[in-house]
Amino acid sequence: MKAGQVAATLSSQLEGEVLQPTDARFEDAAAIFNREFQHQPALIARCKTTRDVVNTVRAATGAGLPLTVRSGGHAHGGHSVGADALVADLRGLDSLELDEAAMTVTVGGGVNALALIEHLYDRGLATVTGFDPRVGVSGLTLGGGYGLLSRMHGMACDQLLSAEVVLADGSVVVASANEHPELLWALKGAGANFGVVTRLTLAVRPLPELYGGVISYHASRSDELLPRYAELVAGGLPDSTTVYVGIDTSPDEISSLSLIAFHLGDLEEGARVLAPLTSWGRPLAGAFDEFDLLALHQPGGDTFPEGFKHSWRSHFLPSFESSTVATLVGAIEEARAFPSWTVIEHMGGAIGALDGAATAFPHRRAAFGVVSALKWESDPPAEPLAWQERLWRELAPASLGSYVNYASDKHGPQAIRAAYGANLPRLIELKRRYDPFRVFCGNITIPAA
Numbered sequence: 001m002k003a004g005q006v007a008a009t010l011s012s013q014l015e016g017e018v019l020q021p022t023d024a025r026f027e028d029a030a031a032i033f034n035r036e037f038q039h040q041p042a043l044i045a046r047c048k049t050t051r052d053v054v055n056t057v058r059a060a061t062g063a064g065l066p067l068t069v070r071s072g073g074h075a076h077g078g079h080s081v082g083a084d085a086l087v088a089d090l091r092g093l094d095s096l097e098l099d100e101a102a103m104t105v106t107v108g109g110g111v112n113a114l115a116l117i118e119h120l121y122d123r124g125l126a127t128v129t130g131f132d133p134r135v136g137v138s139g140l141t142l143g144g145g146y147g148l149l150s151r152m153h154g155m156a157c158d159q160l161l162s163a164e165v166v167l168a169d170g171s172v173v174v175a176s177a178n179e180h181p182e183l184l185w186a187l188k189g190a191g192a193n194f195g196v197v198t199r200l201t202l203a204v205r206p207l208p209e210l211y212g213g214v215i216s217y218h219a220s221r222s223d224e225l226l227p228r229y230a231e232l233v234a235g236g237l238p239d240s241t242t243v244y245v246g247i248d249t250s251p252d253e254i255s256s257l258s259l260i261a262f263h264l265g266d267l268e269e270g271a272r273v274l275a276p277l278t279s280w281g282r283p284l285a286g287a288f289d290e291f292d293l294l295a296l297h298q299p300g301g302d303t304f305p306e307g308f309k310h311s312w313r314s315h316f317l318p319s320f321e322s323s324t325v326a327t328l329v330g331a332i333e334e335a336r337a338f339p340s341w342t343v344i345e346h347m348g349g350a351i352g353a354l355d356g357a358a359t360a361f362p363h364r365r366a367a368f369g370v371v372s373a374l375k376w377e378s379d380p381p382a383e384p385l386a387w388q389e390r391l392w393r394e395l396a397p398a399s400l401g402s403y404v405n406y407a408s409d410k411h412g413p414q415a416i417r418a419a420y421g422a423n424l425p426r427l428i429e430l431k432r433r434y435d436p437f438r439v440f441c442g443n444i445t446i447p448a449a
């Protein structure tokens with residue numbers, strides 16, 4: 001069936017609407033964060049209800065159109081808006097229902113991090129989200145999801161108690177500890193492969209007091225500061241403390257190494273735990289203080305602006321060895337000739353309290369994530385991309401795998417094993433059971449065998 005015919009039929013069935021490429025709003029609606037993987041879809045179904053999603057799934061399968069599912073649109077690989085696909089745009093599924101007695105919140109499949117944080121903040125509550133307010137709660141949670149609260153409360157997927165899912169045949173099921181528990185397991189880390197999640201029920205936590213901030217040093221001191229960081233973390237920080245390192249290089253400005261540190265809980269305790277980080281020599285800028293969760297998650301900042309093309313590469317590492325430090329120091333030195341952003345994400349704590357087989361997200365032994373991020377506007381920058389690939393390869397021998405939420409198809413079939421690790425055989429079985437005709441392939445797709 002032609003896309004125009006599908007649009008006409010589907011429009012009459014939706015509470016939302018169907019956009020065609022001729023519609024003036026189409027380009028904006030199709031736009032995703034990573035313009036490197038910006039595709040031109042056939043149609044966009046702006047869904048408002050679960051029934052809209054059911055009709056959209058049936059329209060795609062009935063017409064033989066590829067189907068992709070879009071929430072916040074921040075998938076690194078641009079998976080949510082497929083070429084020539086019918087896109088199920090979930091942004092109209094924006095409900096938020098807090099159950100304070102049960103300490104849960106149920107969110108629609110299109111809610112983004114900022115809406116969720118704001119909703120909970122007013123009630124003195126919080127849950128695990130990432131750092132960027134624009135990212136979709138679904139996409140982040142279904143791929144694992146870590147952020148400020150993770151070392152204390154686990155991954156975002158660990159907060160997922162149940163989910164309403166539209167399967168490939170248009171049936172609607174609830175995945176929970178009692179119903180379809182295997183599906184719930186699979187959604188916690190490989191969730192884009194099984195159906196459209198229209199509602200997610202997440203555990204919420206008391207909003208903690210927060211102490212910390214960012215202190216930046218000259219990147220030329222990396223050879224001295226990174227070993228200190230490794231020593232600090234190896235010494236054992238409490239689960240309430242998270243210390244990321246962000247390395248920003250630029251040929252035009254001073255390249256910096258920043259300690260991005262957070263303590264959840266008592267402010268005096270936070271000041272005490274983070275005090276050692278304030279005496280690493282004269283900083284370029286920054287200080288630690290009490291801060292506010294909502295203020296931290298406001299849109300803005302120039303690290304990840306809209307409208308750019310991006311290349312990200314990631315590794316999960318079990319420890320921060322001297323060889324890792326040496327590799328990073330060398331890479332930072334080379335990268336001072338061009339703009340780059342490398343972040344060392346501090347994991348462990350409650351993330352590692354579960355076994356790797358407890359959820360589809362397998363990388364529970366990771367103590368760190370290393371992510372290198374490049375962005376550009378027009379032609380791909382050859383030298384930085386070669387640098388990024390080299391860094392990724394040099395860190396690979398120590399790697400446990402890569403983060404599905406930072407992967408793209410450009411990374412080849414090895415991205416599948418790197419993302420799902422030892423859980424892959426079980427995921428292959430579940431893919432056969434829940435998506436036998438392989439409708440949900442707009443992601444790092446679980447193979448048929």
Ligand SMILES: Cc1cc2nc3c(=O)[nH]c(=O)nc-3n(C[C@H](O)[C@H](O)[C@H](O)COP(=O)(O)OP(=O)(O)OC[C@H]3O[C@@H](n4cnc5c(N)ncnc54)[C@H](O)[C@@H]3O)c2cc1C
Pocket residue numbers: 033068069070071072073074075076078079080090109110129130131132134135136137138139140141142143144145146147191192193195196197198304405406442443444
């Ligand atoms: C600037 C930036 C900052 C980030 N920071 C963090 C961070 O701090 N922590 C972290 O863990 N990650 C972070 N990420 C990664 C982020 O978690 C992933 O990019 C995530 O997949 C984005 O989700 P989304 O809903 O915005 O994207 P989308 O592109 O809409 O969706 C992502 C994938 O999930 C699928 N999907 C989305 N919703 C559903 C649904 N309801 N049902 C079924 N499938 C669905 C899509 O088809 C797609 O394959 C960041 C990404 C960016 C670009």
